[in-house]
Amino acid sequence: MRLFYAILLAEEVKDALRTQIAILDQNAKQGDFVRQENLHITLAFLGETNQVQKALQVLDAVQAVCFLLQVRGLGRFQRPEGAIYWAGIEKNPALFALQKQLTEKLRNSGFVLESRPFRPHLTLGRKVILEPEFLQSDWEHALAPVQQKVAALYLMKSERINGQLLYTPIGQKQLKEG
Ligand code: 2AM
Numbered sequence: 411m412r413l414f415y416a417i418l419l420a421e422e423v424k425d426a427l428r429t430q431i432a433i434l435d436q437n438a439k440q441g442d443f444v445r446q447e448n449l450h451i452t453l454a455f456l457g458e459t460n461q462v463q464k465a466l467q468v469l470d471a472v473q474a475v476c477f478l479l480q481v482r483g484l485g486r487f488q489r490p491e492g493a494i495y496w497a498g499i500e501k502n503p504a505l506f507a508l509q510k511q512l513t514e515k516l517r518n519s520g521f522v523l524e525s526r527p528f529r530p531h532l533t534l535g536r537k538v539i540l541e542p543e544f545l546q547s548d549w550e551h552a553l554a555p556v557q558q559k560v561a562a563l564y565l566m567k568s569e570r571i572n573g574q575l576l577y578t579p580i581g582q583k584q585l586k587e588g
Pocket of ligand 1: 451454568
């Protein structure tokens with residue numbers, strides 16, 4: 411099973427991002443855009459593993475308090491096959507602490523994780539090539555900051571069904587009220 415740990419988004423945040431994805435989509439020659447229900451922030455990526463019970467135990471062992479998260483800013487990473495477009499996350503010590511705790515627990519349980527630094531983001535589209543006349547800088551300023559409460563962490567299963575990515579929560583850890 412292909413697994414990752416994620417924070418899921420409030421409807422209000424997803425609505426704001428859907429508008430920005432639609433603008434890109436309407437102006438794209440090419441692109442794989444993230445469907446609204448798939449928008450998420452990854453905290454740790456396990457990839458293909460059969461250690462599902464252990465992954466659920468780690469999720470259950472996480473102890474954290476609910477916190478606020480602000481989505482702010484839009485940007486892109488240029489890639490040879492087309493750009494990755496993303497929405498940014500405002501600097502957030504609680505989010506970094508949660509990611510650190512989770513990845514430490516995973517490593518202590520024997521999972522091997524990538525060692526690249528945590529750069530929280532929301533991927534909006536991949537392999538995107540826009541029409542040359544599209545005003546990139548206008549789009550990058552188009553998102554009003556939106557915030558949400560983070561009250562749970564999820565273990566997600568990732569599948570490709572008929573060419574379409576499907577993410578399903580298979581475990582949920584409620585965070586404590588602060
Ligand atoms: P991305 O949005 O930046 O591509 C499911 O694939 C989730 O895991 C995505 O949020 C993806 O991030 C993240 N992820 C992190 N490392 C990954 C990797 N090596 N391969 C695929 N997805 C990865």
